[in-house]
Amino acid sequence: GSPSSSSSSSFRERTQGWNTRCKVVLVQIILNSLTRRGGRAELACMLLGLGDEDEEDMMPRNNHEKECLDQILLMIEKPRFSVSAAGLAEACFELFYRLYKHP
Numbered sequence: 058g059s060p061s062s063s064s065s066s067s068f069r070e071r072t073q074g075w076n077t078r079c080k081v082v083l084v085q086i087i088l089n090s091l092t093r094r095g096g097r098a099e100l101a102c103m104l105l106g107l108g109d110e111d112e113e114d115m116m117p118r119n120n121h122e123k124e125c126l127d128q129i130l131l132m133i134e135k136p137r138f139s140v141s142a143a144g145l146a147e148a149c150f151e152l153f154y155r156l157y158k159h160p
Contacts, residue, residue, distance in 0.1 A: 077142050084129070084148040091155045105156075 083104075090101040101107075106124025129149055132138060139146035 077145055080132070080142075081145050081148050083125070084145070084152055087125075088148065088152055088155060091152075 087101045087104050090097045090099075090104075105126040107126065129152070133146065133149055
């Protein structure tokens, strides 16, 4: 391959790795708000789109915009997701466990 194709593929790999790390951090923020003593479950609910209907009226969205939870569900449906992004998969599955466990 030419130098430009190898540099663009390495840039793509770095960008994909950065995107995955950002997703892991976001899921961990949500997890921390659910699991820490004195944590703010309201923050997790807001980020996941599980808030009260009155609160949703204060944050207008376009119909095509999806909630964070929708994006996580779409992400984990991808083939080989747990293999290609093991850390992110672990964080997502722990999040689902905590959501089911949380009163």
